[in-house]
Amino acid sequence: MSFLNNIATKSPWLFRINAGSCNGCDVELATTAFIPRFDVERLGCKYCGSPRHADIVLITGPLTLKIKDQVLKVWNEIPEPKVTVAVGICPISGGVFKGGHSIEGPIDRYLPVDVNVPGCPPRPQAIMEGILLAKEIWLKRIEEAERKGVRHVQIS
Amino acid sequence: MFKFLKVLVKNILQGPATEAFPLQPAKTPDRFRGRVTLNPDLCVGCGICSHVCSGDAIRIIPNEEKTGYHYTVWYNSCCLCGSCTYYCPTKAITMTNNWHNSHKQDDKFKMAEHHFIPYLKCDGCGAPIRLLPPHLATRIYAHSPVDIEKIIRLCPSCRQIATAERQGELNESNPE
Ligand code: SF4
Ligand code: SF4
Ligand code: SF4
Numbered sequence: 001m002s003f004l005n006n007i008a009t010k011s012p013w014l015f016r017i018n019a020g021s022c023n024g025c026d027v028e029l030a031t032t033a034f035i036p037r038f039d040v041e042r043l044g045c046k047y048c049g050s051p052r053h054a055d056i057v058l059i060t061g062p063l064t065l066k067i068k069d070q071v072l073k074v075w076n077e078i079p080e081p082k083v084t085v086a087v088g089i090c091p092i093s094g095g096v097f098k099g100g101h102s103i104e105g106p107i108d109r110y111l112p113v114d115v116n117v118p119g120c121p122p123r124p125q126a127i128m129e130g131i132l133l134a135k136e137i138w139l140k141r142i143e144e145a146e147r148k149g150v151r152h153v154q155i156s
Numbered sequence: 157m158f159k160f161l162k163v164l165v166k167n168i169l170q171g172p173a174t175e176a177f178p179l180q181p182a183k184t185p186d187r188f189r190g191r192v193t194l195n196p197d198l199c200v201g202c203g204i205c206s207h208v209c210s211g212d213a214i215r216i217i218p219n220e221e222k223t224g225y226h227y228t229v230w231y232n233s234c235c236l237c238g239s240c241t242y243y244c245p246t247k248a249i250t251m252t253n254n255w256h257n258s259h260k261q262d263d264k265f266k267m268a269e270h271h272f273i274p275y276l277k278c279d280g281c282g283a284p285i286r287l288l289p290p291h292l293a294t295r296i297y298a299h300s301p302v303d304i305e306k307i308i309r310l311c312p313s314c315r316q317i318a319t320a321e322r323q324g325e326l327n328e329s330n331p332e
Contacts, residue, residue: 036173043178089211092264093233096210108261117258118267120211120235125175125182130258132178137260 011044012138014131015054015078019071019107021061025088028121029058032131038124045131051077056134058127059113062090062097063105075111081141083134085115087127092116188253189236192229196271198248200286201225205240205249214240222284224274231257231267246289279306280314288315301326 016029032040033047048054051074063071075084089095091107107113114137117130175182184190192213206214213233218225229249240249259267275284288308297304302322307315 037175038177039174042174089233089235093211093230095233096235098212098233108264113261115258115260116232116264116267118232118234119255119257120237122257123188123255125177126255126258128178129256133258133260 010139011046012055012083012135013048013053014040014045015048015051015057017057017059017071017074018067019059019061019091019105020064020067021088021090025060025090025121028124028127029060029087032124032127035124038128040128040131043128043131043135045135051075052079054078054082055138056083056085056131058085058087058131059091059107059111060087061105062094062100062103063107063110065102065104068104068110072110081138081145083114083138083141084111085117085130085134086113087117087130088122089118089120092118095120184253184255186253188255189238189251190253190255191231191257192234192240192249192251192269194227194229194269194271195248195250196227196273198246198289199227199271199273200246200248200288201227201273201275202245204243204245208239208243209234210237210239211235219272222275224272227271227273229269230265231269232264246292248289276309278311278314279309280318281311283311283314285309285311 014033016026018026032038045056051057057075057078059071059075061067086092086107090097091105091113094100094103094105097103097105104110115130115134117127119126122130201216203216206216211233213230213235215228215230216225217228236251238251241247241251257267273286276287277283278285290304290308293304293308297307297319300319300323302319307318310318
């Protein structure tokens with residue numbers, strides 16, 4: 001079983017949250033996954049459809065007023081240990097929407113972000129670098145949780 | 157009937173479409189718009205770059221003693237539009253094709269380029285100025301009889317006076 005566990009812990013599932021992005025970054029995320037030239041699944045990552053299956057969450061967009069509550073709700077659905085990646089300059093600093101009347105971001109005002117991937121949008125390879133960084137953090141967190149004896153962490 | 161064999165052979169010969177990245181460096185075009193970078197020797201502190209900056213990534217703040225200014229570009233706010241590069245009159249700010257910007261949250265505010273750029277004194281009136289980059293001066297004064305070496309060390313008003321005086325001298329010695 002421990003052999004199986006070792007394999008399983010190496011494959012984080014990705015989940016995408018659009019916090020009011022212009023769709024540029026979302027397209028790049030899709031490109032990273034679906035275009036054979038980049039193919040993020042080689043890294044053991046896979047996009048999943050439900051936040052409850054996710055390990056690494058990729059957030060795009062500047063967190064608009066309208067979407068804020070939903071984003072926080074979905075983010076809370078993701079089980080610990082999760083790693084949050086901010087993709088694009090929007091979630092990191094507000095980017096080109098900085099100072100807008102409906103912008104609640106930067107996203108780290110509300111969520112603990114772990115990795116930032118700036119760019120508008122970042123190129124797929126940059127996103128892959130970010131995902132690798134996130135994976136590293138994620139593996140560390142799992143190890144920590146295992147050391148503490150937590151196998152299944154409760155969904156908050 | 158053997159169409160599929162043809163496709164098979166073709167695919168084998170072609171090799172995989174997937175890039176080897178991250179095991180090998182990714183192919184990056186030379187003109188790829190990545191991080192911006194400033195050449196502090198050429199910057200004259202005009203502020204056009206921060207004025208046109210769509211991402212509000214550039215800060216130019218004079219220090220308290222007014223002996224120079226702090227120039228900061230924050231990559232986490234730069235949308236890679238290239239406006240700064242396009243509008244910078246001296247081409248001090250340029251874009252590199254470095255896109256390796258992913259970083260951990262702890263480094264968020266370290267993802268910036270910072271320069272302290274000191275002012276010089278105008279040779280004429282002592283006002284704080286930046287050296288007019290020689291390549292620009294050569295273009296501006298291409299049809300003017302001024303001494304480029306001297307003119308680049310003057311403030312704009314002193315430059316006007318110097319140019320007018322030099323023109324006057326020439327006109328006197330050469331009335332036609
Ligand atoms: S970072 Fe740029 S491309 Fe990405 S969502 Fe924001 S505006 Fe769109
Ligand atoms: S980088 Fe160029 S545009 Fe910006 S302040 Fe310097 S000279 Fe002016
Ligand atoms: S590339 Fe665009 S966003 Fe980036 S510093 Fe230059 S003007 Fe600002």
